[in-house]
Amino acid sequence: MQSQINNFTKENIFSIETEEELIQAFRLRDQKKLILPERLQFPLNVRSYFTWKEPSGVYTYLVFKMPNWDLPRGVAFKRTAHSGESVGGLCNWCHAYGSSEEIGFLSVTMSAQVSNSYIICQDLRCIEKIEEAAMLAGKDPEKPIAELYRRMEKLFENISNYKPD
Template sequence: MQSQISSFQNEHFFSISSEEELIQCFRARDQKKLILPDNLRYPFNVQSYFTWKESSGVYTYLVCKMPNWDMPRGVAFKRTPSSGEPTGGLCNWCNAYGSSEDIGLLSVAMSANVSNSYLICHDLRCIEKIEENATRAGKSPEKHIHELYHKMAKLFENISNYKQD
């Protein structure tokens, strides 16, 4: 089972050779919000996808590459502050359950006036949560990981197909 999982995830393997290459993964709109991690060493390899939060926790960044893409793509998510008492939520990407500290609305700016919001894990550790849950249940995570990649691809498809009125 482990070799099947590895070959499945190898489809999403990519390398980033420089800071400039990482920045170029993002749209110009997101590059303005980009705060790169201090401890990043180039070149680096990514097995599935790469994510990090900037220090204030307002922005979470995602870089991934689908097999049919020429190069990796990145997006900056803005955390929507929760109001009131903590609540529970279910991540739309990995189906993990957690408090509003763990799962909440992350939005993507489509234009100056339009954004799309996703109810997902704030730390975007969805693949790790899928693998942990599958291991506990004694099942293969492949189907759920495939669904996660499909949802990520849809996110980037929505971003690239957005037409401003």
């Protein structure tokens, strides 16, 4: 993985060479739910992480790679249906505030009986929100971005270390 300096921060840059490599980043369980975006061109050069929603909006996909990982890893989040009136929420990853249409429960299936839920940005635009907030406040986003990367790394550690009873 390479690093690049932009106006704000040192960021993780990685490349996915083929569609097969992208598919292989996901667990078998998630590969079954995988709907790739149309007109995706390879090699795919990724700044920090790559995310997209499938057309129905039920699944949001995340592909991420830490510098010490050999390969990128992917996960399929399932959007938990919102019922009732719109309320505000705070993303646990980037601390952005938004309505329940913007911030909500995204769950990751761990087994047939277990899933973990996260209260995070529905579109996973966390890094952009951190950069925007830092720019508006005249602050350096380095620390919040490093914390975001740690939270994402922890998600993937939890997935890989999960052992059903």
